[in-house]
Amino acid sequence: MDTELLKTFLEVSKTRHFGRAAESLYLTQSAVSFRIRQLETQLGTNLFTRHRNNIRLTVAGERLIPYAESLMNTWLLAKKEISHASQHSELSIGATASLWEAYLTSWLQESYLEREELRIESRVSTRQSLVKQLHARELDLLFTTEAPKMDELESKIIGDITFQLMKIASNKNEEIAQFIKIEWSADFQPFLSNGAVQKIDPILTTNSAMIAYQLMKTTQAVAFLPTHWLDLYSDLAPASTEIIQKPLFAVWLNTSDQQVLIQQLLKQPINHQ
Template structure:
């Protein structure tokens, strides 16, 4: 059976749209349509029924899903086995963009030291893209923003603390251990940062709860720009802990306690498939590498 047909089928199932599936696969919609028709010819049955602009699965289409998943999984596993040129194990890590930029460069040093015989691939993208990769057993473990929900056939575990912190320039008048009110913080010039890996709404609730409007001086969608503005005394800001870890360690930024205003705890979570559980040794190494990263251990041999 043609693998391209199966891949197109599963993408249409996920997106419920030929057009969206085509975009996700970087193909034209006619190409997706042709692949689905080819699969239907091979199976001699109709898999989808059009419904307005979208499509729905027929009863036969729903029955075919587990078979398609198994065929894709078998194909991927056999392809990987045949293409492996050494006896070393291969391991695929997925990561959202914030984790890839601010965690993986140091974390992977520790992980490689703990698993020297392991060859690993790293894939980066959006949270949903990474979850999809795990679901299809193309990614062994993905590090994504805290989901706050259960996901079918996926195991989700806390990986790293990525709580939101209020950061200021080291010489700012705010003291680190003083508990400032929402009104006092709102008077400061605030660097507003928001992207897919950061939930500004959680911060906004502080000011809404105290019926105060924050003084937003800058609105930026880039983490490095946000940090630079705070370092250069253009304001204060709420940023993910891992994104400012190095600046805090070097004393270029300083955090201010705001735990009394709201629970800002959020995690980077590790997600794996129920059907593709992690090797026990690899799991221990991932946990140890995370501990070394959080403890700010200077990179050196950890064996």
């Protein structure tokens, strides 16, 4: 099947006019008529009734429309995917908002400096959703502080990340009255039950460290933020001396066809400073 014939058919069915269809397709009117006749010959039936300027779809033409649209969409998607595959190294990477904000964006910048041809789709979602996407082959690589326990998944510890309870430096109040909970991981909860935040209900629960940081500026709240943010943001100060350390995992399908690219990317260290 010549997709140009389907494209011409859909344009004529939309405009109900051979001349306007020809203009849209940058063809002559005779070329449009010829293509429609070719398609009708291949299908063995008339697709339009022609009465002077009154062009109508036959029953067969009406039935062809959804199939033609589906075939054209599939063809365009196939062309796009094949074009990308032949020109670029494309990989989908997922993580929670906080991991992107605190660690992975700078790592991605370094990766692009090393590989100019790299094409990445970055996804931000919950860990649970990203694990499902990985299992469904909708995601190639997942960064997480908890490695999923599934036989079909490979995981590798690529470093450690550290957190510290912080406040805004201008907050001179020694007592902690408000707390913002950042959902770094499911097993981060035991740390929150210790020390100064033991009995405080969070004023906000979020999976974005940046949202927490911005809200801290307008409240007296504290939050567990990446330790290197003390160097990045001068208005932050420690609210506790305790350092919490978590492993950072890279996770992918052991049958992934992107194994080579994944291993190459994982050679790029994730800097925490």
